[in-house]
Amino acid sequence: MTHGTRRTAPPDDGPANGEEGSSPDGSAPDGEQHETPPALATRWWRTHDDELASARWTGMVRRLPTLVGQAVRLAWTASPLDTAATIALNLAAGVFTAIALVATAGVLEELFASGPTPDRVRAAAPSLILVAGSAALRGALSSAAGWTQSRLEPQVERIAELRLLRLTGRIDLVAFDDPAFHDAAHRARLRGIREAQYVVSHTVNVLTGVTGLVSAAGVLGVLHPVLLPLLLLAVLPEGWAAGRAARMRHALLVALSDRHRRKWMISDLLAERETAAEVRSFTMRDLLLDDFDRVARYERDAHLRLARRQALVRAGGEAATGAATVVVYVALATLLVTGGMPLAVAGTAVIAIRSGQSALASTIVAINSCYESGLYFNDYVEFCASARAHLPAPASLTAPAEFDRISVEDVVFHYPGQDTPALDGVTVEIRRGEVIALVGENGSGKTTLSKLLAGLYSPRSGRVCWDGTDLADVDPDTLRDRIAVIAQDHTHWPMTARRNVVMSNDDDPARLERAAALSGADAVVAELPHGWQTLLDRRFADGHELSGGQWQRVAAARGFYRDAPLLICDEPTAALDARAEHRLFESIGRHVAADSGRTVVLITHRLASVRLADRIYVLDHGRVIEQGTHEELMRQGGHYASLYGLQASAYHADIDPAGGRPAAPSVTRPSAHHERTDSSA
Ligand SMILES: Nc1ncnc2c1ncn2[C@@H]1O[C@H](COP(=O)(O)OP(=O)(O)OP(=O)(O)O)[C@@H](O)[C@H]1O
Numbered sequence: 001m002t003h004g005t006r007r008t009a010p011p012d013d014g015p016a017n018g019e020e021g022s023s024p025d026g027s028a029p030d031g032e033q034h035e036t037p038p039a040l041a042t043r044w045w046r047t048h049d050d051e052l053a054s055a056r057w058t059g060m061v062r063r064l065p066t067l068v069g070q071a072v073r074l075a076w077t078a079s080p081l082d083t084a085a086t087i088a089l090n091l092a093a094g095v096f097t098a099i100a101l102v103a104t105a106g107v108l109e110e111l112f113a114s115g116p117t118p119d120r121v122r123a124a125a126p127s128l129i130l131v132a133g134s135a136a137l138r139g140a141l142s143s144a145a146g147w148t149q150s151r152l153e154p155q156v157e158r159i160a161e162l163r164l165l166r167l168t169g170r171i172d173l174v175a176f177d178d179p180a181f182h183d184a185a186h187r188a189r190l191r192g193i194r195e196a197q198y199v200v201s202h203t204v205n206v207l208t209g210v211t212g213l214v215s216a217a218g219v220l221g222v223l224h225p226v227l228l229p230l231l232l233l234a235v236l237p238e239g240w241a242a243g244r245a246a247r248m249r250h251a252l253l254v255a256l257s258d259r260h261r262r263k264w265m266i267s268d269l270l271a272e273r274e275t276a277a278e279v280r281s282f283t284m285r286d287l288l289l290d291d292f293d294r295v296a297r298y299e300r301d302a303h304l305r306l307a308r309r310q311a312l313v314r315a316g317g318e319a320a321t322g323a324a325t326v327v328v329y330v331a332l333a334t335l336l337v338t339g340g341m342p343l344a345v346a347g348t349a350v351i352a353i354r355s356g357q358s359a360l361a362s363t364i365v366a367i368n369s370c371y372e373s374g375l376y377f378n379d380y381v382e383f384c385a386s387a388r389a390h391l392p393a394p395a396s397l398t399a400p401a402e403f404d405r406i407s408v409e410d411v412v413f414h415y416p417g418q419d420t421p422a423l424d425g426v427t428v429e430i431r432r433g434e435v436i437a438l439v440g441e442n443g444s445g446k447t448t449l450s451k452l453l454a455g456l457y458s459p460r461s462g463r464v465c466w467d468g469t470d471l472a473d474v475d476p477d478t479l480r481d482r483i484a485v486i487a488q489d490h491t492h493w494p495m496t497a498r499r500n501v502v503m504s505n506d507d508d509p510a511r512l513e514r515a516a517a518l519s520g521a522d523a524v525v526a527e528l529p530h531g532w533q534t535l536l537d538r539r540f541a542d543g544h545e546l547s548g549g550q551w552q553r554v555a556a557a558r559g560f561y562r563d564a565p566l567l568i569c570d571e572p573t574a575a576l577d578a579r580a581e582h583r584l585f586e587s588i589g590r591h592v593a594a595d596s597g598r599t600v601v602l603i604t605h606r607l608a609s610v611r612l613a614d615r616i617y618v619l620d621h622g623r624v625i626e627q628g629t630h631e632e633l634m635r636q637g638g639h640y641a642s643l644y645g646l647q648a649s650a651y652h653a654d655i656d657p658a659g660g661r662p663a664a665p666s667v668t669r670p671s672a673h674h675e676r677t678d679s680s681a
Pocket of ligand 1: 177415416418422440441442443444445446447448449
């Protein structure tokens with residue numbers, strides 16, 4: 001399938017039964033029947049598919065030491081004790097495997113010696129006890145190693161998640177505006193973290209397999225030098241079959257990944273709450289089910305074909321192993337007949353070769369899995385490194401507790417990857433206790449400026465100062481403690497109503513009551529089944545959903561609750577009804593600014609509401625083009641006056657939309673007369 005392009009096959013291009021195409025390896029069928037929505041083209045979750053599909057064993061083995069190093073370091077951070085125990089126990093189990101094999105040689109040697117049977121058994125008894133003891137110990141050590149390994153996994157997962165979240169929670173906000181960084185974060189968080197524990201487990205499995213293999217090889221080398229090449233001969237076919245089957249399965253998973261994702265998407269569409277209403281309104285169920293089943297049948301057939309091909313490969317491997325075994329036995333028999341090897345040694349060799357074969361097969365599977373997990377785990381490692389580079393520079397100063405004057409001085413700000421500045425030489429002054437309004441058309445830079453004022457972005461040039469203290473030198477967390485924000489794109493936190501306002505453990509009932517009264521959230525909470533304790537998320541039992549306007553009141557309460565000298569309100573009333581809007585602006589203007597002496601920066605398109613502001617800054621294309629009080633700006637008859645006139649004219653038919661002068665209403669429908677005039681023109 002070509003990603004990111006829309007393809008629709010001709011009607012008779014697909015298989016006769018209407019199922020997806022049926023290329024033998026599950027690769028893209030020629031008869032693709034579906035359009036590929038752009039969303040499907042984002043394959044962050046299988047970024048390394050091509051790399052994996054083309055990987056060779058030599059490349060995998062070369063990469064192994066780095067992977068093992070990373071895995072062991074991570075495991076060590078998670079739990080040095082469990083890491084050391086897992087490694088030591090696996091190594092010890094390998095040693096006892098070797099001891100058991102050597103002791104087996106002793107047993108066989110005594111049993112095949114001349115003399116009466118009871119004497120031979122008696123002579124073999126010490127070695128027999130050693131074999132039994134070693135086998136028991138090896139079993140106990142392997143079980144203990146399995147236990148410490150499974151203890152390690154959740155600890156590794158926790159450490160990996162915490163490490164990533166600690167970093168992502170601190171990095172500069174601007175990093176999230178960089179699509180590449182955002183993509184990398186997504187991959188690291190959704191796949192990389194999960195693979196961290198698997199990398200550790202697969203590494204341990206590689207270690208276990210290699211230990212078993214080395215034990216078998218070591219014993220054989222000690223018994224007779226010719227046995228090593230015989231071991232190689234015996235294990236290679238089985239190793240090849242195991243490796244080939246693993247790669248075939250992997251190639252199929254890679255080839256099916258987009259279909260698998262489509263299945264997920266369809267199943268989400270059918271099962272998620274957000275889409276449930278429209279699935280029903282537009283009677284989409286059968287269409288989606290058909291789509292789902294078509295992909296599911298294609299997957300099923302591909303898996304059935306894989307099972308057949310894997311069985312063939314395994315059968316081929318078994319046959320080759322059988323042939324190799326015959327060669328091994330013939331070689332052993334020749335050595336026995338020619339007196340080159342005692343019978344006991346040959347018997348032990350057979351056991352050691354079998355043990356080496358199974359160790360190699362599991363090593364190969366473990367290396368394959370380790371390599372795949374390692375690629376995704378590497379995304380995590382690289383993301384953590386790049387996240388560290390996005391951490392704010394250590395600041396020497398704590399933000400001042402109060403300010404008399406905030407000055408934005410000739411600030412320029414670019415979003416990552418953007419040539420055009422979002423703010424271009426902006427200068428603004430805010431004095432304590434003032435209400436400052438930022439107005440302007442969509443995209444003029446108001447929200448960006450408010451985020452600089454909130455300490456969320458840093459300017460490329462220019463300064464934002466609190467009484468002469470450049471915010472660039474201030475610890476951002478201490479600064480953000482002094483600022484409350486009622487955000488345009490506020491979050492619907494899946495928490496209780498109380499938590500949605502308080503946002504911390506600093507729960508002050510009186511302050512909560514006041515914030516709720518100012519914002520109108522009191523009326524919302526009064527209707528909730530459990531009041532402030534109501535969980536605001538329908539996805540949970542007993543959860544409750546709010547309307548857009550109700551959420552906005554809660555978000556406003558969140559801003560009022562915070563005991564901060566600066567309150568930034570970005571479109572705080574966009575979803576409110578007329579009465580709630582009026583009340584909120586009153587709250588902002590009178591109660592907050594006048595009563596408590598807080599300073600307010602207000603962004604709104606409701607220009608009637610900024611008349612109360614002490615100063616209005618008008619932005620256009622990232623520049624301040626006008627400033628002054630409402631009256632001054634109206635007298636200037638510029639951009640502000642034009643916007644104000646336009647809005648006012650919607651309510652008053654006698655105001656000119658162009659300049660605030662009396663004129664005809666601005667909201668008009670083309671009359672039949674106009675249409676005729678236009679068409680005749
Ligand atoms: N995350 C971002 N990445 C890149 N560009 C952005 C980003 N956010 C905003 N911009 C761009 O920066 C400019 C200013 O956007 P901003 O959101 O500050 O405008 P605004 O005046 O608040 O608009 P609105 O009234 O629609 O809320 C716009 O051109 C916008 O496209």
